[in-house]
Amino acid sequence: MNTPLYNGLLTTIVIFGASGDLTQRKLIPSLFNLFHKRRTPKKFQIFGFGGTAFTDEQFREHLHKGMQEFAGYEFTDEEWxxxxxxxxxxxxxxxxTSDFQNLAEMLTVSEEGEANRLFYMAVPPTLFPAIIDNLDATGQLVENGGWRRVVLEKPFGTDLASAVELNxxxxxxxxxxxxxxIDHYLGKETVQNILFTRFANTIFEPIWNRNYIDHVQITVSEKVGLEHRAGFYDGVGVLRDMFQNHILQILTLVAMEPPASFSASHLRNEKVKVLSAITPMTPEQVAVNTVRAQYxxxxxEEKVNPKSTTPTYAALRLYINNWRWKGVPFYLRSGKNIAEKQTQIIIxxxxPPTTMFPMQTMKPNMLVLYLQPDEGVHLRFEAKAPDTVNETRSVDMEFHYESAFGKSAIPESYERLLLDALQGDASLFTRADEVETAWSLIDPILQTWETHxxxxLAVYKPGSxxxxxxxxxLARDGRRWLNEEASRLLDKE
Structure with missing residues (x-):
C-alpha cells in the first residue's frame, strides 16, 4: 500500500530495545500482520538496536520464535x-554517541538517499532523553525530504514534575x-468504538448528558497479581499504572464533546477540555472521594517491601464541572487479583420521574460498553412481561464483536497504533498538554495518600x-457497583 501518506520514499523503522520482550511479543507480530495485509509502505526496512549482541540472522531467528509463540495468527514460512x-x-x-553514529552510517548506506524514519522507544522512559539527544547529535532527526517521528512508550513520567521535565x-x-x-489502550477497537457508539448513532448523543444520565462507572480489573513485575509495580502502584493513562483516557472518550472533525488536533483538544474541567482534589476531598487498598x-510477594503501602486497588469519584456533566458522578476503579478480568463502562x-404502573419498581435503563473480554455493547430496558397485568422485566439488546464480525476480527492494538504512526495520524496518541493535565489530577491524590x-489503606481478599x-x-450516594448486573447480561447468552 504505497499511499501519498508514505510519500513514495523508503521508510525505515528503528526499534530501540529490539532484543526485549515488547518487540518480540507485540511490535514484530503487529508489523508482520500489517505487512501481510499490505498496509506497510511498499518500501520499508526494520533496524533493531539493543544491548544484546545479535547478528542479523540471530535477530531474525529470535523474532521468528516470538512469532510462533505470540503472533496469534497463522503465517507461512514463505511470508516470514x-x-x-x-x-x-x-x-x-x-x-x-559513537554507537548512534554507527547506526546513522548504517542507515545512510541502506537507504541510498532520502527516506522516512520512525524511531520506536521500546525502553524505560528514563532512557528517552539520552536516546533522543544522541539521535539529535548524530543528525538523525533532521527532516531532509523524509519525515522523522518518534514513538514513546508509557509511562510518561511518574508525577507532574517529571512529566513536565520529560516534555x-x-x-x-x-x-x-x-x-x-503511545497508550496501547487507545489502540483497542473497543475503545475506539466508544466514539462511534456516541457520534455515529443519533439515538445516544441527545441523552448523553446530566439530564438523562445518573452516573457513570468505569471498571478495569485484572484477575492476575504481580506476574513477576514486583520490582516495577511496588514503586508505582495502581494509580500510576492504570489511572493516569488508561482509565483517564477512557473517561475522556466517554465525556468529551463532539469534535469538529476526527483530525488529531480537534480530537485531542476535546479530550484536554474534559480533563481541564475536573478540579484537582484537596486533601480533604481525597479522604472522602477515594479508596486505596492492597490485596x-x-x-x-517476592521482591515486595514487607512494609509496603503500595495500593493494588483504587476507586475514585470524580466530577466534570461543565455544562454537559455538572453533578454527574464518575466512579472509576481498578485493581489486581480481582474476581474477573474485565474492562467495561456502565452508563x-x-x-423515570414517576410510574404509571402500581406496585412496580422500575429499574433504570443501563448501557454497558464491554471493552474486554467479551467485546460488545448491551442496552438494558424494561418490557411488559407476557400474561401479566402490569409486571415489567428487564430485557437486553446486545451486540458482540465476535458474532458480528468473526472471532479474529479485532486486531492487536499495537497494530493499529503502528499503522497510524507510519501514516502520521496522531489521533490515538497523547499530546504533551494532555499528559500534564492528567498528572495534575493524579498528583494531589498521590501526595495525600503517600504523605498523609x-x-x-484498606485490605481486600484476593479473588474478590x-x-x-x-x-x-457508592453507598453514601445511594448507589452501588453494577458490574455484577452487567455480567448477568452476558450470562444469559
Missing amino acids: TVFASSLHYTSGKYTE KQVHKALHENQIYR KGYRN QFKE QTPP WGPPEAYDL
Missing part, C-alpha cells in the same frame, strides 16, 4: 522469509507533531471485587 529480509540489527549502548527534554530536539506518546498477601440512566496516609470501603463510596 520475505518479511525477515527487511530485518537488521546492531548492538550498542543508549548513552554512547522539555524531548522538545529540545523534536516538534510536538513528531512525538507519538491480602501482597507484602509476602446508568436516571429512573489518607484515607487509610475489592474492599468494603469501595462499596461504601
Whole structure:
C-alpha cells in the first residue's frame, strides 16, 4: 500500500530495545500482520538496536520464535522469509554517541538517499532523553525530504514534575507533531468504538448528558497479581499504572464533546477540555472521594517491601464541572487479583420521574460498553412481561464483536497504533498538554495518600471485587457497583 501518506520514499523503522520482550511479543507480530495485509509502505526496512549482541540472522531467528509463540495468527514460512529480509540489527549502548553514529552510517548506506524514519522507544522512559539527544547529535532527526517521528512508550513520567521535565527534554530536539506518546489502550477497537457508539448513532448523543444520565462507572480489573513485575509495580502502584493513562483516557472518550472533525488536533483538544474541567482534589476531598487498598498477601510477594503501602486497588469519584456533566458522578476503579478480568463502562440512566404502573419498581435503563473480554455493547430496558397485568422485566439488546464480525476480527492494538504512526495520524496518541493535565489530577491524590496516609489503606481478599470501603463510596450516594448486573447480561447468552 504505497499511499501519498508514505510519500513514495523508503521508510525505515528503528526499534530501540529490539532484543526485549515488547518487540518480540507485540511490535514484530503487529508489523508482520500489517505487512501481510499490505498496509506497510511498499518500501520499508526494520533496524533493531539493543544491548544484546545479535547478528542479523540471530535477530531474525529470535523474532521468528516470538512469532510462533505470540503472533496469534497463522503465517507461512514463505511470508516470514520475505518479511525477515527487511530485518537488521546492531548492538550498542543508549548513552554512547559513537554507537548512534554507527547506526546513522548504517542507515545512510541502506537507504541510498532520502527516506522516512520512525524511531520506536521500546525502553524505560528514563532512557528517552539520552536516546533522543544522541539521535539529535548524530543528525538523525533532521527532516531532509523524509519525515522523522518518534514513538514513546508509557509511562510518561511518574508525577507532574517529571512529566513536565520529560516534555522539555524531548522538545529540545523534536516538534510536538513528531512525538507519538503511545497508550496501547487507545489502540483497542473497543475503545475506539466508544466514539462511534456516541457520534455515529443519533439515538445516544441527545441523552448523553446530566439530564438523562445518573452516573457513570468505569471498571478495569485484572484477575492476575504481580506476574513477576514486583520490582516495577511496588514503586508505582495502581494509580500510576492504570489511572493516569488508561482509565483517564477512557473517561475522556466517554465525556468529551463532539469534535469538529476526527483530525488529531480537534480530537485531542476535546479530550484536554474534559480533563481541564475536573478540579484537582484537596486533601480533604481525597479522604472522602477515594479508596486505596492492597490485596491480602501482597507484602509476602517476592521482591515486595514487607512494609509496603503500595495500593493494588483504587476507586475514585470524580466530577466534570461543565455544562454537559455538572453533578454527574464518575466512579472509576481498578485493581489486581480481582474476581474477573474485565474492562467495561456502565452508563446508568436516571429512573423515570414517576410510574404509571402500581406496585412496580422500575429499574433504570443501563448501557454497558464491554471493552474486554467479551467485546460488545448491551442496552438494558424494561418490557411488559407476557400474561401479566402490569409486571415489567428487564430485557437486553446486545451486540458482540465476535458474532458480528468473526472471532479474529479485532486486531492487536499495537497494530493499529503502528499503522497510524507510519501514516502520521496522531489521533490515538497523547499530546504533551494532555499528559500534564492528567498528572495534575493524579498528583494531589498521590501526595495525600503517600504523605498523609489518607484515607487509610484498606485490605481486600484476593479473588474478590475489592474492599468494603469501595462499596461504601457508592453507598453514601445511594448507589452501588453494577458490574455484577452487567455480567448477568452476558450470562444469559
